[in-house]
Amino acid sequence: MFSKACEYGIRATIHVAVQSLEDNRASLKAIAAEIESPVAFTAKILQNLVKTGIISSVMGPAGGFEIEKKKLDNIKLSQIVDAIDGDAIYKGCGLGMKQCDASKPCPVHDKFAKVRADLKEMLEGTSLLVLATELDNGLTFLKR
Amino acid sequence: MFSKACEYGIRATIHVAVQSLEDNRASLKAIAAEIESPVAFTAKILQNLVKTGIISSVMGPAGGFEIEKKKLDNIKLSQIVDAIDGDAIYKGCGLGMKQCDASKPCPVHDKFAKVRADLKEMLEGTSLLVLATELDNGLTFLKR
DNA sequence: TTTAACTAGGATAAAAAGGTCTTTATATCA
DNA sequence: TGATATAAAGACCTTTTTATCCTAGTTAAA
Numbered sequence: 001m002f003s004k005a006c007e008y009g010i011r012a013t014i015h016v017a018v019q020s021l022e023d024n025r026a027s028l029k030a031i032a033a034e035i036e037s038p039v040a041f042t043a044k045i046l047q048n049l050v051k052t053g054i055i056s057s058v059m060g061p062a063g064g065f066e067i068e069k070k071k072l073d074n075i076k077l078s079q080i081v082d083a084i085d086g087d088a089i090y091k092g093c094g095l096g097m098k099q100c101d102a103s104k105p106c107p108v109h110d111k112f113a114k115v116r117a118d119l120k121e122m123l124e125g126t127s128l129l130v131l132a133t134e135l136d137n138g139l140t141f142l143k144r
Numbered sequence: 145m146f147s148k149a150c151e152y153g154i155r156a157t158i159h160v161a162v163q164s165l166e167d168n169r170a171s172l173k174a175i176a177a178e179i180e181s182p183v184a185f186t187a188k189i190l191q192n193l194v195k196t197g198i199i200s201s202v203m204g205p206a207g208g209f210e211i212e213k214k215k216l217d218n219i220k221l222s223q224i225v226d227a228i229d230g231d232a233i234y235k236g237c238g239l240g241m242k243q244c245d246a247s248k249p250c251p252v253h254d255k256f257a258k259v260r261a262d263l264k265e266m267l268e269g270t271s272l273l274v275l276a277t278e279l280d281n282g283l284t285f286l287k288r
Numbered sequence: 289t290t291t292a293a294c295t296a297g298g299a300t301a302a303a304a305a306g307g308t309c310t311t312t313a314t315a316t317c318a
Numbered sequence: 319t320g321a322t323a324t325a326a327a328g329a330c331c332t333t334t335t336t337a338t339c340c341t342a343g344t345t346a347a348a
């Protein structure tokens with residue numbers, strides 16, 4: 001479904017969100033440990049998310065990654081996915097055809113439409129605040 | 145969503161199905177031309193599908209790939225996807241975690257459940273016969 | 289000025305995608 | 319019957335993309 005980079009990116013961002021709720025910064029090392037991801041790879045993904053403006057970073061001792069608490073409710077999963085994997089999952093044809101739309105649909109175009117719409121709705125409707133809160137309440141997990 | 149191999153595999157199988165409805169065999173070359181796919185790569189995918197028993201092949205002159213007409217209604221998209229990409233799309237965690245189920249869900253587990261169920265239902269509910277018939281009627285396309 | 293942290297870039301490894309060539313099966317024709 | 323041509327099967331190789339690692343910089347607090 002998503003690339004490894006995107007999977008790590010989402011999990012990392014959720015951890016940063018949880019820490020930000022408690023006014024802590026999350027260091028690269030802490031994030032990688034928390035989500036059990038390769039450190040250097042995670043670094044690149046985070047850099048990308050910083051460039052995109054989804055999270056922010058502070059260099060130097062006591063530095064790390066953070067997200068303004070006010071923004072947590074407005075950041076949706078879709079933004080993270082879009083920043084890392086692009087929009088192929090929304091726009092691309094399910095069978096990889098270049099041109100595939102209502103006027104010249106691939107064999108599964110109509111059948112896929114619903115699944116795709118569901119996915120889009122889910123990604124656009126799920127905020128970091130919700131994900132972070134659920135994790136914080138012990139309802140969900142980031143490891144294993 | 146699917147690997148390139150799976151996309152080609154689905155498209156190739158649909159073309160074989162259409163030809164089988166007209167009692168023709170489809171040669172590798174014809175298939176690759178029809179779905180605009182790399183010939184050798186397509187060959188491997190077809191071999192895989194033959195081994196899985198989804199399509200059958202005949203060697204030698206006038207040989208090619210075919211599907212028993214009777215079977216077309218019973219072959220579902222899900223079988224093709226499963227043969228090529230495996231069951232990760234149904235069973236795997238959306239965020240790539242090893243253990244992720246109702247008892248220890250990842251942050252998007254519940255949200256993904258619906259999308260996944262939709263996808264599964266769609267793949268398991270769509271038969272080759274339907275796809276081949278729609279293509280034959282000019283309602284859908286395999287190229288571009 | 290030391291040190292903890294992010295930044296930047298390339299290097300390497302693994303997996304996916306695609307290509308080449310040889311072998312095997314089989315229909316057809318001499 | 320045997321030779322030939324056609325088409326899939328199989329083994330191996332190259333390229334591209336994705337994932338991962340490493341090393342040297344830059345920033346800023348203490």
